[in-house]
Amino acid sequence: MRIRDRRLLPRCELPVSAYCLGLLALENFATEMGQPQMTEHSHRFRVETPMFPLGSVLFPGATLPLNVFEERYRSLAQRCVGNEELFGVVLIEKGHEVGGGDVRSSVGCLARIFEHREFADGRWALLVRGETKIMIDEWLADDPYPVAITSDFPDDVNDGSIEQGMEVLKRLADLIAKAKSVGYEMPTIDPEAFAVGADAEELGYRIAQLTPSGPFDRQKILTRRSCAERLSCVEELIIGLEEVLDATRGNK
Incomplete structure (x- = not known):
């Protein structure tokens, strides 16, 4: 039998000893029933x-x-x-x-x-x-x-903001506009429409998905433990692409 509800258990206010005994009992029960176990450190x-x-x-x-x-x-x-x-x-x-x-x-x-x-x-x-x-x-x-x-593999902190996401998104939109002006075929972005209905985390992943990058750069973004870190990582990629594009335009 597989557990499909992957949410964390609610915080418990029991004394430490009782809490540890409770975890041990839960692990023993899970083992007996063939259930997946909770890790002691990550809960x-x-x-x-x-x-x-x-x-x-x-x-x-x-x-x-x-x-x-x-x-x-x-x-x-x-x-x-x-x-x-x-x-x-x-x-x-x-x-x-x-x-x-x-x-x-x-x-x-x-x-x-x-x-x-x-x-x-x-x-x-x-x-x-x-x-x-x-x-x-x-x-x-x-x-x-x-x-x-x-x-x-949840985030360590919930530090994302729509404002940071919109700044990175507008920078990406500018990059795409420059790339299109020299012949690259890329989708046009309307930042306001692109962000409709998204919270900070969702917007960050949408921007990461749209940013031109290879699999290892995308993996680096995926492993970041906060929305702010992911957006910073994406912005670094965009800056690198801007430099490459500027060099390309300068040589023409």
């Missing part, structure tokens, strides 16, 4: 999660199309579609998506399937949306797809 549930290592990074709130043709990942798709179950997406740092033997990142993102199609030859077309960040605590034996013990 977060550790769960067994089907995993899909990729050469790209999935952000919370972002969508990602997947063409599933390997037999083991067909099994993963069938399981997750049939059980309405989430799976983890994690970046392959070294190696390839096909065949195994790869080196994977330790931080990924849970993915929810919201559109799917199975073809007559057994392939699957999936459209997934990123949910929450996860830490990969331990890799298990393939079953037949990769499986890992994972836990939540």
Whole structure:
């Protein structure tokens, strides 16, 4: 039996000794019932999660199309579609998506399937949306797809602000306008319309998704533990792109 509610337990005001005994009792109960355990230090549930290592990074709130043709990942798709179950997406740092033997990142993102199609030859077309960040605590034996013990990877602090996000977004919009002026094909951004309905965290991930960057830069953003840090990381990327673009324009 898998625990699907990954929220933290409510804060407890019991004395430390009683609290520790309570944690121990919960772990013993979880073990007896075959349930995932909570770690002593993080107080977060550790769960067994089907995993899909990729050469790209999935952000919370972002969508990602997947063409599933390997037999083991067909099994993963069938399981997750049939059980309405989430799976983890994690970046392959070294190696390839096909065949195994790869080196994977330790931080990924849970993915929810919201559109799917199975073809007559057994392939699957999936459209997934990123949910929450996860830490990969331990890799298990393939079953037949990769499986890992994972836990939540929440931010350390809630320090994001719409104001910071809008500043970074406007800088990105200016960069895109400059790039389009010298022939690059990029989508035009209306910052106000782009930010509609988003809180600071959602806006930060939207900006990160739109910023031109490679998988390792995107992984660096994903691993940041606060909204402000992620926005600062994105802004550094934008500054670097501005310098490259200015140099390119100067040589023309």
